[in-house]
Amino acid sequence: MSANIFLHELRAHLRSVLTWSLSLLALTFFFMGIFTSFASQAELMNTMLAKFPPQLLAAFGMNGMDLSTVLGYYSFLYLFIQICHSIQAGNFGFGLVSIEESELTADFLLSRPVSRARILTSKLLAAALSLLLTDLVVVIGSLVALNLFRDGRPFELGTLFLLFLALPIFQAFFLALGLVISLLVKRVRNVTPYALGLGFGMYLLNAFSGLQGKVIFLEYLTPYKHFDANFIVQNTALDTPLVLLNGLVTVLALAASYWLYLRRDIPAVV
Amino acid sequence: MTIIELSNLTKYYGKARGIVDLSINVAEGEIFGFIGPNGAGKSTTIRLLVSLIHPTSGTARVFGKDVTTHGPEIRRSIGYLPSEVFYYEGMKVIDLLRYSASFFPGDCIPRLHELAEYMELDLNRRIGDLSYGNKKKVGIVQGLLHSPKLLFLDEPTSGLDPLMQRKFFDLIRQENARGVTVFFSSHILGEVQRLCSRVGIIREGRLVEISDIRSLQQNNYKKVRLTAADIQPSAFDLPGVTTLQVENDSLRFFFKGDINTVLHKLSALQVTDVTIEEPTLEEIFLHYYE
DSSP states (O other): OOHHHHHHHHHHHHHHHHHHHHHHHHHHHHHHHTHHHHHHTHHHHHHHHHHSOHHHHHHTTOTTOOTTSHHHHHHHHHHHHHHHHHHHHHHHHHHHHHHHHHTTOHHHHHTSSSOHHHHHHHHHHHHHHHHHHHHHHHHHHHHHHHHHHSTTOOOOHHHHHHHHHHHHHHHHHHHHHHHHHHHHSSOOSOHHHHHHHHHHHHHHHHHHHHHTSSOOGGGGGOHHHHTOHHHHHHHTSOOHHHHHHHHHHHHHHHHHHHHHHHTOOOOOOO | OEEEEEEEEEEEETTEEEEEEEEEEEETTOEEEEEOOTTSSHHHHHHHHTTSSOOSEEEEEETTEETTTSHHHHHTTEEEEOSSOOOOTTSBHHHHHHHHHTTSSSOOHHHHHHHHHHTTOOTTSBGGGOOHHHHHHHHHHHHHTTOOSEEEEESTTTTOOHHHHHHHHHHHHHHHHTTOEEEEEESOHHHHHHHOSEEEEEETTEEEEEEEHHHHHHTSOEEEEEEETTOOGGGGOOTTEEEEEEETTEEEEEEOSOHHHHHHHHHTSOEEEEEEEOOOHHHHHHHHTO
């Protein structure tokens, strides 16, 4: 790790951290703010939801979701937090080395007396810390909002912390996968479409596999399935095999990224 | 001591040719000129030497160490000025240069200010606001601030006005006087001629010739120009004469061989004007590309 690269990267991520943190904070407070009025009507809501076809509910990740409980309601918000996280982490992953290459500053950085492994490690750690900071804001914001707006209803703090624990592992997946894809394709010209594609693609994969009503192979690939809030809240546990699968994909993607980056030819101006 | 040692260095980008079978040695304290037209493989060679790209085959050693395995160590003593300079647009010049300095041991900040003052570089501007020439100056300061032992200059003068070019050349000469080895790539021969002691000519990825700049000029060709009444071009149809041009009463050609044969022919003529001179590197160079 090189402290100077790490700090330089961190500074570059600052704006992303601020924007996402504030947006997620606003989303959390807005969402939790209407819990009271929602919960009082929740029995009605639940009966209405029960009338929807289960496939449709599954598509929105609302299967077995009890909106009258604090955590049942929070699970719904959690899905949006996940989507935002996947896009932010994907952005960092896709942009980690490709932005320097498309803006042609890679020549400068890579001609400094530092090994590529150290450069990549510094960049990854800076991105990881930035994601964790965003997380921290979400966690604190959620704790405050839940306590402010829970309307005297109880909730299991342990389960909530399981949801919190899942967030960084979820982010790491998109960071690592974005990075390895950016190193596999020839040149990433614009990071955002890739990040949106990966984030929403994974979400849709989960939604559509839910729509099928039966487990198909593909859904094992998506972190939305690995860290399904409904599952966590209903079982007060993470789905261990799927979490391990998720971790394995992340580790493999990271290992492949190092392997590729150390052998990479940095493109020149043409 | 040999500072740069290329042996059979080859680089292909997929099927596209970069450089082929390049073998060059550059000694300590030399200013080595590397000339060739655009796309000949000059930048590819330099990018291989600073480990931005990896060789397909062959080896490149700098300071006696292989560039693929000892990159970071080698780069501690290297200054690199790319042909196109790109830096973090949002940063201020001083912050970028400080960032660059932070990679090297020792205190480079006094030298940074010295160089910036010499190159008349405004340190407080944002890089994104700089003109191309000013960005190039940032590149020069960035390449020199850590007092490297070896300099890679890839077409360094593009974008600099003539006054700055002269200052820059003086700077390189000063560095060279301190013992710094310089690898200077260019397609402008005049500047290579002004600065370099030895020159390698590269064409379509292959080395065409390596030679002393003097022997390149002296031992090979003379440029002859003469004016005489009733001139017969056929009189100079000698072995060793190339690119013979006739223009009214004057004749121009290049000659390689014993100059006495030309003088002999001349003595028979009633000439009004004669010049026999060294061809410029430009003219020699054109010859290599014919």
